[in-house]
Amino acid sequence: MHNPDRPFEVEVVERVEETPTIYTLHLRFTDPGIERSYRCQPGQFNMLYLYGVGEIPISIVSDPDSRGPVEHTIRSVGRVTRGMEMLRVGDRIGLRGPYGRGWPLQEAEGRDVVFVTGGLGCAPLVSLIRYVVERRERFGRIVILQGVKHSDDLIWRRQYERWQRLPDVQVLLASDVGGPNWPYSVGRVTVLFSQAAIDPDRSIVMLCGPEVMMKSSIERLLAIGVPPEVIWLSIERNMQCGIGHCGHCQLGPYFVCHDGPVFHYPALRPWLGVTGF
């Protein structure tokens, strides 16, 4: 029986400093057979292992059709993520995955795609935005609503500005705290809904970020007539195993690691925002 808990060795082939505390690692399996057979979907995650320190769940940001290295954008917050910040090209870590259910790419085809993100939980959604932008002809209009706490928190700002210039793409940004270099809105992401051009009959909506933000955004969406069935959201919970064994990621009846992290809103509706689940 294969040991599903055991990682594979990967090598850091590139490291990008996004901000002083956020970095992107490009990882390649040292076993060419695994490198060839590895497949993933936007919204899925890997368990990354730092030698002697521990394992953590991190979303995959690379394009599923690129045969290149697996990319992860990581924010330093604690033991493992700070240790990984020290990694340099040529260093080795462990990786196992991909795990979980990603975004509903098929359901999105032919529809307007609305992205709502808040706080810093943006990595899983940014990979999806890139995926859609790269395959522009398969989708309708694109509406991106991004909220951040502080104007400095917006990583990939130039990328948002580039997206904004594309035809049929609306990018709306808001920051709780503005600043001299912040030409966009000030306030929560929900302040953006009045400016957003969302056609409730043609759209599919993908949300990612703090649960209170997602909950209030969903209320706005439902109020303008978006049906619950077209709403999808990505959830985070403590994860130790990633394969449905350790029990840490439970949310009501679900194991977020394999029933999620991307959930269909109707399935999550009874649990979203209930403190303690």
Place this chain on the structure above:
Amino acid sequence: MTTSPLFLPRDTLDAFLLALRDSGFERILGPMARDGAITMREIDTAADLPTGVGDRQHPGHYRLTETGHGRCFAWANGPQALKPLTFAPRETLWRCERDDDGRLAFRDAGLRHTPTAVIGVRACDLAALRIQERHFLGEPDPDPHYAARRDSLLLVAVHCSHPADTCFCASTGDGPKAESGFDIALSELDEGFVATAGTDRGQQILERLGLAPATMAQGEQADAEIEAAVRCQTRSLPGQNLKDALYARLEHPHWDDVGRRCLSCGNCTAVCPTCFCHAEQDEPVLDGGSSDHLRQWDSCFTAVHSYMGHFLVREETRLRYRQWLTHKLASWHEQYGRSGCVGCGRCIAWCPVGIDITAEVSALLGSGDAQS
């Protein structure tokens, strides 16, 4: 399969143990009275069994007693029986070796375990074993560590004739009779045991002993003792599927009440035969060139269980107790098609403040609110 009942006289117990060893089960675990509790330990002969030992259990209370008779299975389950044998409290999943150039090699931990026969397994623990098998061995990622431990075991059940005051397996449908999941099952009578086999290998072991069929009277006596064990259980849950009833009461004020009494110590999850939560951690090996990746039992009553860096999903004890109870009795149905409680009563006896799952459920549901 269950074979027709044979009679195993009490003075052939040692021959039975020998037959187990001769069949390749080098290690035999059986109940022993040690440190004030019945626990599963390695036994050499039938003399190690707790003859004349009984127990008294109440909420927050467990004591051994003397029965004054010669039976050795006249007790209800102690704090642990099967779970630590299949789901180890702490074990290495893999080891990572790092060479001088920083290259990493991941090696599986050894999966060989001594073939072990366990005598005196109760029906509730067999039911819990089936649940944990579904959890750890189900697709898509069956766990080889659990599988190796499970495969090393031969299980000899003893139908329960002496439930404790805390037991309620009759109401969950998991006991006191062991219906399946055993290799051999015994009913203890004064003069010996009525034995049936549940598997081919169990049958082969019984055949080695050349036993006579049990008499009709012995069979009836065994059935009557199980019937009596059902009748003497006073606790119960108000139904085998409480999912809707509990989901409808997620904001019930009683969660505050029990949250004030609960110490959040995690004893209930440690003794519960179905709880599967564990944490993973890494531990450098003393050779300096490798690190072990371990898993060890964890509990939804700890703070770190729901740690998310900037916040805890379940900061308050009230929320942890609600997670525990609603996982056990509600969401378990969606995850595993049945309740996660097998009525063993351990969480009641081993709770330091005597919190009683059956009483908490009654308080939440109110009287006359039973579900099917």
